Amino acid sequence: MAMDVVDYEIFGNEMQYVEVELDPGEAAIGEAGAMMMMHDGIQMDTIFGDGSAQQGGLFGKLLGAGKRLVTGESLFTTIFHNEGTRKARVAFAAPYPGKIVPIDLRSIGGTLICQKDSFLCAARGVSLGIAFNRKLGVGLFGGEGFIMQKLDGDGLAFIHAGGTLAVKDLVPGEVLRVDTGCIVAFQPSVDFDIQYVGKLKSALFGGEGLFFATLRGPGRVWLQSLPLSRLANRIVMAAPAAGGSRRDEGSLLGGLGGLLDGDNN
Amino acid sequence: MPLTNARLFGPGLPLAGEACTWQRDSGVISWPTGSTHLPSTAGAVRIAGFDLLGVELTWPDTRAGAKATWALQVLSAEEAAQVRAAPPSGWQAEFSRLQSSRHARRGRQVLGWSALLLFLAAPLLLLLGFFVLADDVAGWAAGKVPIAQEVALGDASFAVMKKQLQLRDASPAAAMLRALGARLTSGSRYTYRFHLVQDKAINAFAMPGGIVVVHSGLLAATRSPEELAGVLAHEVQHVELRHSLRSLIKQMGLSAVWALVSGDLAAAAGGKAAQQMMSLKFSRDAEREADAAGFEALLHAAINPAGMPAFFATLDKTGAAPPELLSTHPASDARRRALALRLEQLGSRSFVPLPYQPWPPAL
Numbered sequence: 001m002a003m004d005v006v007d008y009e010i011f012g013n014e015m016q017y018v019e020v021e022l023d024p025g026e027a028a029i030g031e032a033g034a035m036m037m038m039h040d041g042i043q044m045d046t047i048f049g050d051g052s053a054q055q056g057g058l059f060g061k062l063l064g065a066g067k068r069l070v071t072g073e074s075l076f077t078t079i080f081h082n083e084g085t086r087k088a089r090v091a092f093a094a095p096y097p098g099k100i101v102p103i104d105l106r107s108i109g110g111t112l113i114c115q116k117d118s119f120l121c122a123a124r125g126v127s128l129g130i131a132f133n134r135k136l137g138v139g140l141f142g143g144e145g146f147i148m149q150k151l152d153g154d155g156l157a158f159i160h161a162g163g164t165l166a167v168k169d170l171v172p173g174e175v176l177r178v179d180t181g182c183i184v185a186f187q188p189s190v191d192f193d194i195q196y197v198g199k200l201k202s203a204l205f206g207g208e209g210l211f212f213a214t215l216r217g218p219g220r221v222w223l224q225s226l227p228l229s230r231l232a233n234r235i236v237m238a239a240p241a242a243g244g245s246r247r248d249e250g251s252l253l254g255g256l257g258g259l260l261d262g263d264n265n
Numbered sequence: 266m267p268l269t270n271a272r273l274f275g276p277g278l279p280l281a282g283e284a285c286t287w288q289r290d291s292g293v294i295s296w297p298t299g300s301t302h303l304p305s306t307a308g309a310v311r312i313a314g315f316d317l318l319g320v321e322l323t324w325p326d327t328r329a330g331a332k333a334t335w336a337l338q339v340l341s342a343e344e345a346a347q348v349r350a351a352p353p354s355g356w357q358a359e360f361s362r363l364q365s366s367r368h369a370r371r372g373r374q375v376l377g378w379s380a381l382l383l384f385l386a387a388p389l390l391l392l393l394g395f396f397v398l399a400d401d402v403a404g405w406a407a408g409k410v411p412i413a414q415e416v417a418l419g420d421a422s423f424a425v426m427k428k429q430l431q432l433r434d435a436s437p438a439a440a441m442l443r444a445l446g447a448r449l450t451s452g453s454r455y456t457y458r459f460h461l462v463q464d465k466a467i468n469a470f471a472m473p474g475g476i477v478v479v480h481s482g483l484l485a486a487t488r489s490p491e492e493l494a495g496v497l498a499h500e501v502q503h504v505e506l507r508h509s510l511r512s513l514i515k516q517m518g519l520s521a522v523w524a525l526v527s528g529d530l531a532a533a534a535g536g537k538a539a540q541q542m543m544s545l546k547f548s549r550d551a552e553r554e555a556d557a558a559g560f561e562a563l564l565h566a567a568i569n570p571a572g573m574p575a576f577f578a579t580l581d582k583t584g585a586a587p588p589e590l591l592s593t594h595p596a597s598d599a600r601r602r603a604l605a606l607r608l609e610q611l612g613s614r615s616f617v618p619l620p621y622q623p624w625p626p627a628l
Contacts, residue, residue, distance in 0.1 A: 107279070107281055108281045108282070109272050109281070109282060109284060131315050131316070133315075134316060134317050134374070135317070136374065136377035136378060136381060137377070140381075148315075150315075169280030169281065170280075171274070171280070171333070171334065172274050172323050172334040172335065172336035173323065173334050173336075187281060187282070188314055188315045188340055189272060189274070189282060189313065189314075189321075189336075189338050189340070191311075191313065192315065217274075217336075218274035218280075218282060218336045218338075219274070219281065219282065220280060220281045
């Protein structure tokens, strides 16, 4: 299926949404639940699977849906097509603080490997698949698990990253060591592996875990500064209602300081 | 045949690489705005791609003063296989090295996955192993328990049970029971206590440490003291052979292992010994063992062992709802036949009938 060329605009700073402009007849697919608003003239259809062209028959559809389940996506994809006679816009919102990353799949060779659950929306024709991590160590300790998501096509895709986004271009042989969990996406030309931190003391007390993720060029990689799991962990740790302990802002009085800061409830 | 799905990275090209066509016979690599040549002196070759099916060829830029590296990636599995099958000239040695490293990697992969599977399956294997070896393990563990503790365990369980039982220990029938029991168990390392309980159900059971409980219903169902002696001999052997202790250990061990596997620690918390004791069922092996040993014990006490198989027949004749004794003591034909055979082997041996008359004794 031919890709639809879509224009887009990203709004917001830390909690973003993207508005995609669809010409009459164009369509975009969105992760179920990601839609924020849409203009008159846009029809919403929910389809089983990912809506890419290759799925023939019921079995193909079931397979596609199964893949989506494995990658942590909803079984259904929502397709938004412009049935009107004028341009219309549909907006998709990011589910947690971070950045929305537009990626032109054509410019990177048509395939992108990204962390599961990071897909937000894409031009119609982009297919979502699973990429199974064949390196045991990477699957166990690489921070992304064994299952990653693969986007195929040559249109625009929008993925979502937590915190601030870093895009790095690696020349052949260049190695970037990354904290596990901070990888959002990379070109399939990049070699994703793990590396032991090197010293026992660092491994135990360095706070970085036992392994780094290593990304070896050539190719482009997208990194996030704040994985959602880390954010969630910190919030729970700081929430007394969830059994966490209060963290005070460096008061000498410790717990007593909480009485003075006027932030009690 | 040119490869069209290759991707080239290098100086002057976009950092995300450029789609290119590789003429494999001439070594020319061309993209829309330029071309280069694969050098005939080999650079490095490695496995590439997320699915580890592609190949990557890298070589240094040969222009003076340049420090850049070129990388040519063939990521589609079919094209990579073509390249591996017929490496470019000058690169053969590198490719054969790649091949052996691929083999080594595959070996490591199989090893790693097997280790992981083993790790994940370990709890199940443990459970399976325990099921298979449960009898041996329980037997071994039971052997480690001193008799004093066994007695304490039985007493504690009986103390709980007592509240639900109507004991008739002051009756003449109970006195007869104790006398008969003493005759059967003389010389035992256990101190036996026989109890009579008012209960219509035809049942008798033994608890660890030497407690044997007989229901009045069973007493009424027997037609001779010898039949009762047969039942008692059988129950006494459950104690002597530590059957209840063994199956208790087995059950508790299994539930402990199950708790370990399932993570449900509440199930492992003990304190259910008494309930478990009441619902204890012995295995067929244990029953057969108790039959055989009970038979010998009857001979040893000079009591006619014919009462043992005879009671089976009596139970059959009553024919009503299957008595409880049979549900906890599955009476298979094999058991009965084994006893009858043993009786035949005995030949004609005469026994003095037991002196308890009239039968059944009064409660």
